[in-house]
Amino acid sequence: MLSSFLLAWYDVHRRVLPFRGTKDPYRIWVSEIMLQQTRTETVAGYYTRFLERFPDVFALANAPEQDVLKCWEGLGYYSRARNLHKAAQVVANQYDGQFPASLEALRALPGVGDYTAAAVASIAFDLPSPAMDGNLTRVLTRVHGVREDVDTPTVKRRLLALAQEDMPQTRCGDFNQALMDLGATVCVPGTPDCEACPLRPLCDAYAQGDAEDLPVKAAAKPPKEISMAVALITCRGTVWMTQRKEALLNNLWVYQLTEGYETQADIDKALAALGIRASCAADLGSARHVFTHRVWNMHLFHYEAEETRCREGRFVTLREMTALPIPTAMKAAREQVVRLLTPRFELAQEAMLPALSAVWAESWKDSHTAFCSAEFLQKHTPAYMEEKLRAHLNAGRQVYAVGLAEKTVGVMILDPWANELNALYLLPDGQGRGVGKAAVQFAVETLEKARPMRVTVLQNNQRAIALYHQFGFTQIKEVRILDEKTGLAEEDLIRPAQGEKTT
Numbered sequence: 223m224l225s226s227f228l229l230a231w232y233d234v235h236r237r238v239l240p241f242r243g244t245k246d247p248y249r250i251w252v253s254e255i256m257l258q259q260t261r262t263e264t265v266a267g268y269y270t271r272f273l274e275r276f277p278d279v280f281a282l283a284n285a286p287e288q289d290v291l292k293c294w295e296g297l298g299y300y301s302r303a304r305n306l307h308k309a310a311q312v313v314a315n316q317y318d319g320q321f322p323a324s325l326e327a328l329r330a331l332p333g334v335g336d337y338t339a340a341a342v343a344s345i346a347f348d349l350p351s352p353a354m355d356g357n358l359t360r361v362l363t364r365v366h367g368v369r370e371d372v373d374t375p376t377v378k379r380r381l382l383a384l385a386q387e388d389m390p391q392t393r394c395g396d397f398n399q400a401l402m403d404l405g406a407t408v409c410v411p412g413t414p415d416c417e418a419c420p421l422r423p424l425c426d427a428y429a430q431g432d433a434e435d436l437p438v439k440a441a442a443k444p445p446k447e448i449s450m451a452v453a454l455i456t457c458r459g460t461v462w463m464t465q466r467k468e469a470l471l472n473n474l475w476v477y478q479l480t481e482g483y484e485t486q487a488d489i490d491k492a493l494a495a496l497g498i499r500a501s502c503a504a505d506l507g508s509a510r511h512v513f514t515h516r517v518w519n520m521h522l523f524h525y526e527a528e529e530t531r532c533r534e535g536r537f538v539t540l541r542e543m544t545a546l547p548i549p550t551a552m553k554a555a556r557e558q559v560v561r562l563l564t565p566r567f568e569l570a571q572e573a574m575l576p577a578l579s580a581v582w583a584e585s586w587k588d589s590h591t592a593f594c595s596a597e598f599l600q601k602h603t604p605a606y607m608e609e610k611l612r613a614h615l616n617a618g619r620q621v622y623a624v625g626l627a628e629k630t631v632g633v634m635i636l637d638p639w640a641n642e643l644n645a646l647y648l649l650p651d652g653q654g655r656g657v658g659k660a661a662v663q664f665a666v667e668t669l670e671k672a673r674p675m676r677v678t679v680l681q682n683n684q685r686a687i688a689l690y691h692q693f694g695f696t697q698i699k700e701v702r703i704l705d706e707k708t709g710l711a712e713e714d715l716i717r718p719a720q721g722e723k724t725t
């Protein structure tokens with residue numbers, strides 16, 4: 223009787239989900255593995271993307287594990303992805319790509335437990351195997367009035383036997399899915415919606431009025447709190463990462479982690495063991511990640527390394543980092559790394575001018591020392607540069623502070639009237655890290671594209687000229703002498719107007 227009430231309800235009220243309506247055991251298996259400890263709404267997007275990337279069991283079996291982990295990134299519980307990959311290889315190699323239609327053989331696949339085996343067996347092969355997840359357990363304890371701890375082996379066996387008794391001869395997969403849907407939408411944890419429930423006439427908990435107290439569970443042990451330092455070690459536009467060897471997050475890429483961290487000395491010791499010479503540049507605050515049985519209380523630090531040499535792990539660029547599988551536990555750290563390695567351009571306000579003048583004077587000196595006279599150099603003091611910055615602002619030009627990580631590493635001046643990149647100066651800390659390229663890109667995007675764009679550059683600065691050539695600038699042979707004594711000169715380059723695209 224229970225199954226007929228339930229299936230009639232299911233025919234009308236079933237949830238519409240992207241992984242429903244298929245008998246393909248591969249697709250059912252993938253969705254069931256994803257649904258373990260993950261919300262249905264979260265799984266929907268991952269499921270579609272995963273199947274686009276790995277449309278059948280052979281595609282999954284033949285893929286590198288790193289690709290599978292990358293596709294799983296953000297879903298958590300990565301051992302599921304590793305086992306999925308291994309099980310696909312077993313099905314591809316031992317079963318010729320055909321999933322076995324037997325509960326025992328399914329149960330023997332890596333990562334397939336009682337629940338998943340029963341779900342695949344019932345939905346794909348219509349075998350009478352109850353898929354005992356949280357939803358089934360809750361509905362059945364309430365309907366049958368089971369008032370003992372559902373996590374004990376005896377009660378688990380009893381619930382399984384009750385589910386087997388309730389299971390119909392046919393539509394076994396629908397029966398399981400109907401109980402899942404009823405548990406997810408009507409017989410929910412806490413206060414169930416009994417008025418909308420097809421099982422109300424049969425339900426013991428409804429009759430006794432204690433549905434809210436069921437199922438009975440022993441209080442869970444609180445997760446273990448672990449203090450963890452996360453050092454984001456950067457060096458010349460790259461960040462140090464390593465592939466974890468521990469069981470938790472195995473094979474995923476993480477930043478430098480010091481478990482049980484108490485003081486800065488703990489991190490220094492860990493860095494020394496890795497052969498990395500680096501110093502702490504900033505305290506980036508805290509982040510927290512909750513796993514099933516433990517919590518990482520993370521403290522994030524930015525470290526600057528002198529060189530990219532290291533005994534383990536490797537320094538990667540932002541682009542390389544994007545291709546690596548990185549666990550959700552590193553989400554806050556990863557956002558900080560993107561911030562640390564991405565140049566910023568901030569419009570200068572009055573209060574910023576003294577500090578910016580000092581940066582300009584220093585970077586100006588750095589780029590001119592080799593080419594001009596001492597007298598010419600001496601003239602360009604911070605005070606003189608501040609005067610020049612004010613003159614630029616008064617003339618309606620835009621003065622930008624160029625920032626990288628915690629520092630101001632340069633000055634850029636754009637002239638929207640003349641459509642000109644008037645000046646770009648970087649301190650050594652901002653050189654060789656992609657900042658110049660990002661600055662020119664920023665200027666090209668900020669200035670008007672419909673007019674030719676100009677840039678002024680020192681004639682001797684071949685590196686800058688090469689960079690501008692990459693953006694389509696060409697020399698126009700207009701040269702201005704800056705220092706009569708040494709013949710130091712600047713010249714203009716021009717980038718043609720970018721015409722509207724025609725089709």
Ligand code: SF4
Nearest residue numbers: 409414416419425433
């Ligand atoms: S009647 Fe209420 S408690 Fe019983 S199965 Fe339905 S929703 Fe759950």
